[in-house]
Amino acid sequence: MIEGIIVKGVGGFYYVKTDEDIIECRARGIFREENLTPLIGDRVLIRISSEDNTGYIEKILPRKTQMIRPPVANVTQVIIVMSIKKPNINPWLLDKFIVMAEREKLNILICINKLDLDSDKGQELIDMYKDIGYKVIGTSAKTELGIDELRESLNNNISVFAGPSGVGKSSLLNSINKDFELKTGDVSSKTRRGKHTTRHVELLEFDKTAYVLDTPGFGSLYLNFIEDEIELRDYFIEIKRYGVGCRFISCLHENEPDCSVKKQVELGNIHESRYNSYLDFLQEIRKNRRY
Structure with missing residues (x-):
């Protein structure tokens, strides 16, 4: 068997990318029986057919990390991207992404993008999250601001x-590496939300030491992965x-x-x-528990 990702x-x-090629594979039925789904980022062992050079995933190697949304494995860093405008930034949603990443014990980098549209407001937010203790980069794909630091x-x-x-x-991602050539889109004038341009999760090789995952965007994120509200404090x-x-x-503040x-x-x-986000999330966790 051959190992790949x-x-x-x-x-x-x-x-599945091996040392020599990318092989189209199907997963063995045993994974379904074990209620185990292969994820992007999984390191796997595959068996390749000599007839058509396709393969089957025979084994999923132990995961170091696993995210729920997006569903990916073995990630070491989450880069949470929010735009200052178009669409307008939503700190409440940013805090939800942070909670998700903290729960998985992942390194967190906050990226405030489109800083060219409102640099003053963007800098306020950058300073706030840096003050909390997070690494934050202000970027603009249009002006290339912050791209070298992000890279x-x-x-x-x-x-x-x-x-x-x-x-x-x-x-x-296109600014970081021109070879990626990912499709980009605009913000809907009707909903003021972004249009989905990435349709599926894809692991892109940046160089021999770095991979990046481009994922479909979404406007909602639920905390149903937290069962006990006391967890949220951490x-x-x-x-x-x-x-x-x-x-x-036991204080819940x-x-x-x-x-x-x-x-x-x-x-x-x-x-x-941030405190208001915490209180809102407490109520959401309690509501989820009732159902």
Whole structure:
């Protein structure tokens, strides 16, 4: 058997990159019986037919990481792309992406794109998330702002570009490497949301030490992967940091007395928008649990 990495999956076919070629494969039925689905980024063992040079995936090697949305494996870095305008930035959705990545213990890079449309507002957001403790890059595919720094961040990583439709993920990837030639689109004038241009997840080889994943955009993200609301505290790093000072170890930072987190919100050490996102997400988790 030959080892390779799944770089694309379309209509039940998986395209596996080996050291020598890309092989079109199907998955063995045993994976369905085990309720296991091959994912883009999976390292697999395949058996190749000598007749038509197609293959079957015989074994999925242990995953180091797994994301739920987009469903990909073995990613080491999430690059969360949001545009400052067209479509307008949604910090609440950005915080949801961050929660998802924190849960998977992935390195997080926030990319605020289309900075040429409103550099002042963009810089405010960059400063805010840097203050929290995240690495943030301001970019513009149009002016090439920040592209070199973004390109450098890909070294020695398997990076997934995640974010809503229309924020410019494919344009950024094209700016990073002209050979990618990914299709790009505009924002719908009716919905003010982006139009989907990437139709499936695809793993692109940047160089011998770096892969990037271009993924379809989406406008909604649900927290149904969190079963207990107490988990959520750990996925807001500033709330986790200040939460150790709360009177009660089980404090959820809502109405409890002597809550250090609420005090830090009042003092301005925790941004109010982040605290509001946390409270909104608590309610969503509780609602999901009821159903």
